[in-house]
Amino acid sequence: MKVAVVGTGYVGLVSGAGFSEFGNDVACADSDLGRIEALRRGEVPLHEPGLPEMIQRNVREGRLRFLADAGEAAGASEIVFLAVGTPPLEDGSADTSQVEAAAEAVARGARGALVVAIKSTVPVGTCDRVSEILRRTAPGTEFAVASNPEFLKEGDAVNDFLKPDRVVIGTGDTRARKVLRELYAPFMRVADRVVLMDARSAELCKYACNGMLATRVSFMNELAALCERVGADVEQVRAGMARDTRIGAKFLFPGAGMGGSCLPKDLRALASIGRAAGVPQEIVEATSRVNARQRTVLFEKIRAHFAGDLGGRVIAVWGLAFKPRTDDVRESPALEIIARLLDAGARVRAHDPQALRQARRVLGDRVEYADTAYAAVEGADALCVVTEWPEFRRPDFARIRAAMRTPALFDGRNLWEPETVRAMGFVYHGIGRP
Ligand code: NAD
Secondary structure, three states: OEEEEEOOOHHHHHHHHHHHHOOOEEEEEOOOHHHHHHHHOOOOOOOOOOHHHHHHHHHHOOOEEEEOOHHHHHHOOOEEEEOOOOOEOOOOOEOOHHHHHHHHHHHHHOOOOEEEEEOOOOOOOHHHHHHHHHHHHOOOOOEEEEEOOOOOOOOOHHHHHHOOOOEEEEOOOHHHHHHHHHHHHHHHOOOOOEEEEOHHHHHHHHHHHHHHHHHHHHHHHHHHHHHHHHOOOHHHHHHHHHOOOOOOOOOOOOOOOOOOOOHHHHHHHHHHHHHHOOOOOHHHHHHHHHHHHHHHHHHHHHHHHOOOOOOOOEEEEEOOOOOOOOOOOOOOHHHHHHHHHHHOOOEEEEEOOOOHHHHHHHHHHHOEEOOOHHHHHOOOOEEEEOOOOHHHOOOOHHHHHHHOOOOEEEEOOOOOOHHHHHHOOOEEEOOOOO
């Protein structure tokens, strides 16, 4: 099939390459010319395991190309995906201006009947608005619009996209359903995992999933604070909860707060949809508030450890990406912790296996960047781990102990065994552990 994808960020690039992987002819478009030029030179502008190989393979086979013009990509296609950003506005609602601009460009370039599927996470009613824009911009063209929210996870996006748990297709239009079903059929040869629904339900379904996942995490973070106060260990509580098949083990990990380009923003957007509809989503709003508080917890522990005086202290920070296996630092809790440490007069030496370049763009020269985890702890007064990269789970503690000026560990992801590291002479602070 001939497919266009507008937006070559984490979602658009993985989707475009993923569709081409199954033999489709895919044109990816982005209004960021620098990004398109980089992709044409064979550079992949983001870190996602398996993605460069998938792009190279499909470009080589002539199934995947990159264009600066969304209209040109749409003109050569029977189906177009909109995968542009929907960042938060000041009031928390989603800014859909990129979606609207992309829809206009698509309409101007359309050369015949076209299915337009919205992959971006968008407020309820956006499919209707995009339909209007398409019809107004190209009145003679036959458009069918569908919501097709994306559920991939950064860090494992290629796998998630090629082997989806489910594919939500939200539209009342028979042609759009048929074309999308046909496109996704090769992704689900073992069992059909398409969930058909109307567009508004599909739009809300994406927010509902992120709302539920975030609620579980904030629940655990709030419980962790209670554990600290009453002398319980949240890790033991979690282990008992996770065995309950009604609850399950996923998204029960307390930590230094949620970040990334999706959960915090989608919580705010869902709350805003609720407020606008006169049905406040109180659980979602509380989840956001608990998360905002949680993002300061690690900093507060560090400050308390140094009795409020961080002036001149060297704090090593391991992990800048909002989660492991990505270079994405959008709304990363590490950046907020670092900003607070700097404001309090500390010196920060940071390391991340993939996100140094992205973090430097935000933090600039106020932070020292270490190429290795061990270089970061040289002469440090404390080590604070914010992102659970696999290589941080079993470091050489003897080497860390020898390198540090004072041996204090702040474990924002409960990666380490308190008794083990305490026996090695460290002062240990985790989340929700006595
Ligand atoms: P991103 O910011 O990484 O990428 C968006 C891309 O769209 C950018 O490259 C930008 O230049 C391009 N763009 C913006 N306006 C354009 C236009 N008019 N024409 C052409 N290109 C344009 O965003 P992302 O992380 O890929 O997210 C995209 C959408 O998918 C968002 O709505 C997000 O909420 C949703 N989503 C993201 C994830 C994720 O893990 N990142 C997962 C599921 C859903």
